[in-house]
Amino acid sequence: xxxxEQNVVGxxxxxxxxxxxxxxxxxxxxxxxxxTKFIVYGLLTSAVTVWIxxxxxxxxxxxxxxxxxxxxxxxxxxxxxxxxxLWQLILANIDVLLATTGQVMAxxxxxxxxxxxxxxxxxxIVLADSITLTPGTVTINVTDDGLFEIHALTPGAASGxxxxxxxxxxxWLFDEPLQFAVAEEEVPA
Amino acid sequence: MSIxxxxxxxxxxxxxxxxxxxxxxxxxxxxxxxxxxxxRVHASGNSETLxxxxxxxxxxxxxxxxxxxxxxVFVFLIVFLANPIGSHILGKAAYKSGxxxxxxxxxxxxxxxxxxxxxxxxxxxxxxxxxxxGN
Numbered sequence: 001x002x003x004x005e006q007n008v009v010g011x012x013x014x015x016x017x018x019x020x021x022x023x024x025x026x027x028x029x030x031x032x033x034x035x036t037k038f039i040v041y042g043l044l045t046s047a048v049t050v051w052i053x054x055x056x057x058x059x060x061x062x063x064x065x066x067x068x069x070x071x072x073x074x075x076x077x078x079x080x081x082x083x084x085x086l087w088q089l090i091l092a093n094i095d096v097l098l099a100t101t102g103q104v105m106a107x108x109x110x111x112x113x114x115x116x117x118x119x120x121x122x123x124x125i126v127l128a129d130s131i132t133l134t135p136g137t138v139t140i141n142v143t144d145d146g147l148f149e150i151h152a153l154t155p156g157a158a159s160g161x162x163x164x165x166x167x168x169x170x171x172w173l174f175d176e177p178l179q180f181a182v183a184e185e186e187v188p189a
Numbered sequence: 190m191s192i193x194x195x196x197x198x199x200x201x202x203x204x205x206x207x208x209x210x211x212x213x214x215x216x217x218x219x220x221x222x223x224x225x226x227x228x229r230v231h232a233s234g235n236s237e238t239l240x241x242x243x244x245x246x247x248x249x250x251x252x253x254x255x256x257x258x259x260x261x262v263f264v265f266l267i268v269f270l271a272n273p274i275g276s277h278i279l280g281k282a283a284y285k286s287g288x289x290x291x292x293x294x295x296x297x298x299x300x301x302x303x304x305x306x307x308x309x310x311x312x313x314x315x316x317x318x319x320x321x322x323g324n
Contacts, residue, residue, distance in 0.1 A: 025306065029263075032256045086242075093239040096231060100219035109228050110292055132273035132280075135234035138227065139279040151280060151290070153231040 008058060008067050009120075019057075020050045059121045062144075068120045073173060081173050085130055088149045088166070092157065096135040099154045108155050113183035116167050117146040123174040130166060137161050147183060198250060205247030212240035225291035226283050230276050237272040240267065 008015075027042035028034075058067040099106045118124055124146070128139040131150055136157030141149040152158035160166075164180050171178040219232030245265045249258040 008306070026263075029256065029259050069194075089238050093212065096219070096234070097215040100222060100232060101215050105222060107223070107228065108224075108293055110288065111290055128277065129270075129273050132277045133234070133238060133269070135238060136231055137276050138230050138280045140227070140284040149284070151227045151230075151284075153228055 007065060008069065009136060010069055010072050012054070012069075015057075015072065016050050019054065022044050023049055041098065053086065056183055061119050066119075068122060070122060073122075077173050081169060084169060085133070088160075089134055092134045092136050092160070095154060095156050099136075107153055108158070109153055110158060111140070112150050112152050112158050112162055114148050114150075114162060114167075115146050115179070115181045115183060116148055116170075117179040118171065118174060118176045120174045120176060123170055123176055126173065127167065127170045130170070131161060134160075146179075198253075202247045202251035203245050204291065205250060209240045209242070209244035209247060210237060215239060225289060226288055227280060230280055234276065237268065237276075241268055 009085060023046040024042055027046060028039075031038045031042065056071040059070060060067050116124065116127060124142060126184075128142055128148065131137050132139045132150070134157075136153045137160070138151045140151050150158075150161050152161060162182050164178075164182075167180040168178055171180075199280055213236045216232050216234075222228050223232055242265070249261055252258045252261070255264035269324055
């Protein structure tokens, strides 16, 4: 038990308490009843779930000397990021809708590449997931060196990925310095 | 006949559902019109984000502030978190197995026959899959 909680960034007790409260709130929302039986069941279930899943929710960094808690993100920053992402989604959605339903399809599919490195592995995951969630861009590969390969549908989507605004936002979300570089275009055969 | 608050709420809900429908239909049109596998993955992204979001907002407005709408929010969040993972896995599998990427430059190139080796296809404008170590 002691060994499991070594090198964790942040306080494991705080992580576990927050996870427990979140799970218990989820239980109560799904149960929708406040009899003692349901509350006791909820408390027990949440406690067991936290005990089993907390070690699984620690991801090591590349060097292997630190472990990050998967949900260890500031709530304020996460809300800020979600609102910003939603606005980007709306813009990208309209862009893709117009490009694919117009008289002439305004598409220029290609693979764009950039480097993004972060100490926290969750930063890469959140970035790849956000890019895929945005219509017009799908992450098709992420290498261990931090090379992201993105399939972009429209010219606007491609330039949106390469201008670094999302990378900057994700680095800010995880309190990391921005390590971002556009990989040079591969010469077509 | 007077307009009650209930009717107003149902009207707003219907507007949101219709807005969602626009994106679902756009997604279906894109799925039919777009040329290759990778671009069709993008078309599905249209329905999974704004289409889903507007539909769920419409349903929540129709339902009102009840426990059921809270559960709809949970379903929506799960769709939001899980769908890009599916898209990514599909795209990655195709990319790893050497599926050619359609571009404007390859538009008029002859179609690849299924038995043809990938290396010799004229329909592969990105050069080749970059040979990468690991992963």
